[in-house]
Ligand SMILES: *[C@@H]1O[C@H](CO)[C@@H](O)[C@H](O)[C@H]1NC(C)=O
Ligand SMILES: *[C@@H]1O[C@H](CO)[C@@H](O)[C@H](O)[C@H]1NC(C)=O
Ligand SMILES: *[C@@H]1O[C@H](CO)[C@@H](O)[C@H](O)[C@H]1NC(C)=O
């Protein structure tokens with residue numbers, strides 16, 4: 001009798017214990033949450049079980065609060081039977097030293113692939129302990145969170161610090177909402193972009209704080225319909241479109257709205273950078289209602305972008321360029337730490353067209369006269385700081 005009862009108890013635990021109220025708690029799949037044990041297998045097992053459950057109701061992977069889970073590189077794979085939520089109340093850490101990372105097939109740390117309907121929400125922190133990677137070359141450094149081939153992705157509340165490379169990379173996704181997140185890495189950490197977007201459509205990023213060693217947000221080719229609002233960026237290299245046209249690539253970026261955002265002690269503010277010898281376009285790009293706090297290069301278009309160790313396509317260097325058109329910089333105010341408030345360094349082959357600079361009130365920190373630099377720009381401005389000869393080509 002007792003044995004029967006025990007069996008019944010055990011079976012019902014298997015049945016109901018794992019899935020409390022639709023939650024798949026990683027602790028029930030063997031995760032320790034002590035910050036030292038490798039919990040990767042438990043996370044993947046919890047995910048697979050949840051993902052395979054296809055009754056159509058939204059499922060939640062629960063990362064409980066008050067605990068820290070050590071994860072090696074891993075992938076959460078879709079498609080899943082239902083929409084998924086990752087409730088991130090607890091914290092996630094990488095091994096503190098790069099030598100403790102196991103060999104893995106994916107170059108990135110936590111990767112979400114082919115998932116339709118995913119929400120990541122919670123107050124948890126992800127710490128990539130990236131500093132031991134920062135002297136490595138870029139291709140040996142993993143991105144903390146990568147999202148590939150996804151639809152309907154929501155990310156909210158979480159914090160990511162010290163990623164070995166980019167904090168969040170969004171590639172080939174449609175309908176992405178990112179809000180109330182925090183991304184931090186030291187000013188001097190290399191390539192620690194906050195959010196890197198490529199081949200993705202209908203993305204909104206709002207109410208977030210990003211301070212890293214590289215671009216706060218980088219929009220690469222294939223970024224279409226992107227809204228960025230109420231983002232505080234700094235330190236970092238600003239919000240960048242590009243770089244585009246690397247190695248003769250055909251770029252395609254359009255419909256980008258960056259509004260009500262702040263650049264705080266960044267090395268650039270609103271930036272578009274393209275390589276010589278590229279093709280394609282960057283068009284319909286608006287930066288509006290921007291606050292500049294002691295930042296360098298608040299407004300910059302550079303169609304002659306160069307980066308050490310990389311190059312444009314030499315053979316096409318004098319015959320092609322990414323076309324830049326319909327770009328508006330409206331209502332910029334604040335202070336710059338260098339005297340150059342506007343740099344529009346456009347291409348002789350493909351001048352920048354329909355560039356509008358309105359309501360620009362940026363002053364230098366020390367009260368010195370500010371300067372602007374224009375070449376090959378067609379456009380107009382209502383601001384007295386932008387003289388008419390900026391648009392002489
Ligand atoms: C994402 O969030 C928005 C607004 O909160 C909501 O309408 C949408 O259904 C969410 N998407 C998913 C996949 O949960
Ligand atoms: C941006 O993300 C894409 C896709 O994940 C990646 O291939 C690319 O190398 C990233 N760029 C940088 C500068 O990290
Ligand atoms: C993006 O949003 C637009 C407008 O809502 C919609 O027409 C389009 O299908 C969406 N997806 C892509 C891939 O453009």
Ligand SMILES: *[C@@H]1O[C@H](CO)[C@@H](O)[C@H](O)[C@H]1NC(C)=O
Pocket residue numbers: 201202203204225226227257
């Ligand atoms: C971007 O903002 C515009 C204007 O508010 C809105 O019509 C559009 O739907 C937004 N797109 C996304 C992807 O949030």
Ligand SMILES: *[C@@H]1O[C@H](CO)[C@@H](O)[C@H](O)[C@H]1NC(C)=O
Pocket residue numbers: 232234262264265293
């Ligand atoms: C700008 O950054 C400094 C630190 O460098 C910080 O103290 C200040 O609060 C920030 N300002 C805003 C408006 O975020």
Ligand SMILES: *[C@@H]1O[C@H](CO)[C@@H](O)[C@H](O)[C@H]1NC(C)=O
Pocket residue numbers: 333361
């Ligand atoms: C520009 O900003 C400064 C500082 O906020 C302010 O004193 C000045 O009146 C502004 N100028 C214009 C033309 O708005």
Ligand SMILES: *[C@@H]1O[C@H](CO)[C@@H](O)[C@H](O)[C@H]1NC(C)=O
Pocket residue numbers: 304305306343344345373374375
């Ligand atoms: C534009 O870029 C070229 C190539 O990097 C450089 O030589 C030139 O000085 C730049 N012009 C301005 C106005 O910044």
